[in-house]
Amino acid sequence: MITFGTYDAARHPRTAVLVAGLRAHGVKVTELNRPLGFSTAERVRMLRQPWRLPVLAARLLRCWAGLTADALRLRRAEGVPRAVLVGYLGHFDVLLARLLHPRSVVVLDHLVFAGDTAADRGATGLRVRLLTGLDRLATACADVVVTDTEEHRRMLPDPRKGVVVLVGASDEWRPPGVETHSPRVEPVENPARLAPLSVVFFGLYTPLQGTPVIAEAVRDAVAAGAPLRVTLVGTGQDLARTREILAGTPGVTWHDWVEPGELPALVAGHDVCLGIFSDTPKGLRVVPNKVYQGLAAGCVVVSSDTAPQRRALGESLELVPPADAAALAARLTDLCDPAVLRAARERAVRGRDRIRPQVVTEPLAAALRRRDVL
Structure with missing residues (x-):
């Protein structure tokens, strides 16, 4: 062949x-x-x-x-x-x-x-x-x-x-040490304490990706006190609108470009990788690369609750309704709780071998x- x-x-x-x-x-x-x-x-x-x-x-x-x-x-x-x-x-x-x-x-x-x-x-x-x-x-x-x-x-x-x-996802997205079995979820001394949560998005800022929804969710979650550290990578059609929404929001880092060989390590350095969040017809039909790649890199993946994403990896993803910034903000805030984050990591690990x-x-x-x- x-x-x-x-x-x-x-x-x-x-x-x-x-x-x-x-x-x-x-x-x-x-x-x-x-x-x-x-x-x-x-x-x-x-x-x-x-x-x-x-x-x-x-x-x-x-x-x-x-x-x-x-x-x-x-x-x-x-x-x-x-x-x-x-x-x-x-x-x-x-x-x-x-x-x-x-x-x-x-x-x-x-x-x-x-x-x-x-x-x-x-x-x-x-x-x-x-x-x-x-x-x-x-x-x-x-x-x-x-x-x-x-x-x-x-x-x-x-x-x-x-x-x-x-x-x-290719093996380049699997950094050394990423677990291939379910981790043990240890109890925490104070499960109600919010911890800093690192979040990454990378993409072309096209309408199907719903980056304005991401921006609204991050802005509102941070304004309500969620300790988020957010990295946004890429350029494209909706970048200007996304930057406008996040103007003045602390804890946001922007990268216009990251070399393909460097992107897996950058993503693996975060707790959460974001998928797509629009309700456009195309957005409801796809499972984006970043969902698979974020999962392979060892992240918890948050994306929109659509039929193809639920069918492909629903039990391993953190799904929120499409185009719902409030639901995304709430889920990111929840993941700042160490116990909630650890449970989400356990779910993510279960799907990692299915995307080899x-x-x-x-x-x-x-x-x-x-x-x-x-």
Whole structure:
């Protein structure tokens, strides 16, 4: 089996999780990868702003030339691959994969629907229709389409092609010493005493993430006396509004950017990792990377109580109603109680092994076995 595409596993570890999981199932995986070098936000911005497309096209063609040469060399050496996995954000790459490997089973990791993502970020009309058409073309080129939630599988033109594979977290997110079994919850001398609670959020500040809700919750909890130390990482559409809400709130640290290799350690240094909190249609359909990564890093994860998040890891997460700043403020305040925090940590540990690459890729491995390509 080969992986194929312009994915960037350092910035977007989804493909790395799939590769690690398949290898753990005994699959020989050869990677053919020429990273495009654009972030998710840059790709979406280019698709929403057509005058930027020539830059995308020029770089894409250079990467494709290299991928084509790589694929032909590998075919001469090892023959036609039985399966080709097109990595994350492979809407265009899958077209080339289908052309180069007409007799192989092509698997597309369709973690992001371009039309749906653009609409969530404010695009309308023709742009959304064109991007939705791109989604349809990309999925039509694949024999198997991997999605991260059942809700996304149902959005496929042919849901029968879909296989739900949770995003999971790569081993880089598991710092040394993170427990893999339930810790013993020791009694505390004064369980009513509030202790300083360190909280981290990282993301692109898109509407689905609900960062204004986070800001309102932090502001109100701190104003009511909760001892919070909050780290906010990233930039994006809702950053200005988030900063406006938190203006004057003590204990908040801002980082526009943290290198991918440094982010796991930063997150692991906090008690709580925040997920998403919007009630947008997309926000109700996804389980974000940060939920899995925060859990793997040893944090208690607080996120919105939506069907896919509850289904995936509900017993291991601290869930609050979507778009409810008061409920989030109350939950963060509760977690300042050492006894409550320790109990939440015990729940989090129970889900940590369920997000390992080998576990989350079992549905994909099973689908490939049914096609007799493993």
